[in-house]
Amino acid sequence: MNVQSGAVDVSLEALKGLLARIFETNGCSSPTAAILADNCAAAEAAGSLGHGVFRVDGYVSSLRSGWVDGAAVPEVRVKGAGYVFVDAKNGFAQAALHAGRDVFVQRIRETGIAILSIRGSHHLAALWPDVTPFAEEGLVAISMVNSFGCSIPMGAKEPLLGTNPLAFAAPIKGAAPLVFDFATTSMANGDVQLAAREGRMLPPGMGVDSNGEPTTDPKKILNGGALVPFGGHKGSAISVMIELMVAGLTGGKFSSEVDWSAHPGAQTPHTGQIIIGIDPSFSEPGGFSSRSSQLIGILREAGMESYPGMRRWRSRGKTHVSISPAILEKLAGYTKEPK
């Protein structure tokens, strides 16, 4: 028991076990349940709370609605020497990545660059757990996902883009990989939901209400309002690019085409994901990870105390996380068959 916050210290192993039981009870195959449990527990441990146990409600609700198939068996097809396609079969994106990953890495190492194109997948997690392992193997990875219509691009009046996150991971010699992962909206949807739940107002410029007027109230953004892209017209262009790259290259749905009206309770966007992987050992004169550590040295000398990914990397040794008893009780409830 963590006396100060009233939270309970839970071992990560126990949390993973609990999460896996929840996912399996609610329709996931055993391998998919384990993949999602690892992902969710790692986010909680890394302090990436918008993608930790907070997300379990959404997973369970979506699984129970019949919207996503937790038992789907992804189909992998190599379309070209550098092009791997995975049909997620309406399952989770993490299971599709797992299914295609070995052949994808083999393609990257053989050709120098490859793309993994996942269609018909549901992604409700962070992207950094997807890309970080590539950097640990000495590869560079970029990933993009589209989601559901909740962001208004510059010049438009309707929320037709998703939060459309972009992630990047690269190896740094002798140090934590450089890894970033962010929504190309002004905020991540999970963080807006957290603020709404906790009754916090947002900084200005994050979104609009149902009349298209700027608001700092997360509830107004979530109920008929919308987010806006980060960084003005440049961020808006990047968010449109992600929509086009992901749905266009995978044949998945555009964010604005995600229609869960027939599945009350559905919360997982049914879209696609792409990952581009590069093997920097093909470059001349080689030594990418040495060069990258030189860049980190330059950044440090210029006063940057940390770089993207460092904080999460340090959390890897964590064996326990603090969770409130109320949330643990709710999670335990999810291990029982729904009535």
Next chain:
Amino acid sequence: MNVQSGAVDVSLEALKGLLARIFETNGCSSPTAAILADNCAAAEAAGSLGHGVFRVDGYVSSLRSGWVDGAAVPEVRVKGAGYVFVDAKNGFAQAALHAGRDVFVQRIRETGIAILSIRGSHHLAALWPDVTPFAEEGLVAISMVNSFGCSIPMGAKEPLLGTNPLAFAAPIKGAAPLVFDFATTSMANGDVQLAAREGRMLPPGMGVDSNGEPTTDPKKILNGGALVPFGGHKGSAISVMIELMVAGLTGGKFSSEVDWSAHPGAQTPHTGQIIIGIDPSFSEPGGFSSRSSQLIGILREAGMESYPGMRRWRSRGKTHVSISPAILEKLAGYTKEPK
């Protein structure tokens, strides 16, 4: 003569001829002179004035300083089925792209995705002329370039990133390709120089003076001050990614390593460039350009009247541009051997 502005109508053909003579007189090989002349004239015609004839001073000054080799013959080496490397040999990036382009496109079409990695190149132009032709051939292209230390990443105190532009081009069925190209700084360097030349103040938030204090004076930004990345910590992370991808993968210089102190007059960053090309015909169920035109339809329905690249695309039919007599006279002067 355009009476209103005092500018002269010049045919694009004549302008290209004049520019090619300028580049050749100042040390470019005949093919490189023609490549740069086409590039520069196209920017002028597209209204991309920061990369049009305005740039000629910088080209000539750099060539005369001995900093860049306009007669360099790039060396192309295929490193893997999807990995093409070009050593620009201290020449212009556009000449290196020209040299490696055929084999690069062949690699994209064979493997589904490929990367062109250019080292030791000088890029003083826009990136959209580099990526647009790929979209015209039905391919998707992403390009990144680093430049010279002029932008302070979030958390640092020194300007060690370049303007680090990012460009993207994708085919849209029956319409102009979607093409964007922007500095990942708050503004492009050329636009700051244009504002300084014209005595205009900038909007707030674009950069800092030599004391690190925010300023709207472009001259203070250029003289000892610095730009900042667009879009806060997200834009800053993207700009760091570009630095790492370009200099790391090509073995070229980091922006902060560009040192032209031994070449007074040098203005072209001596770094690298990467282009990633994807052949969307490898995707399932295919039809990328149809899907992309559907996305454009969705954007239009939501009130977006134009998308990135449309305006430039429409300028393609232009046969003439307006240039002031003073600039034409200066350009003519550059066709004479320097004393």
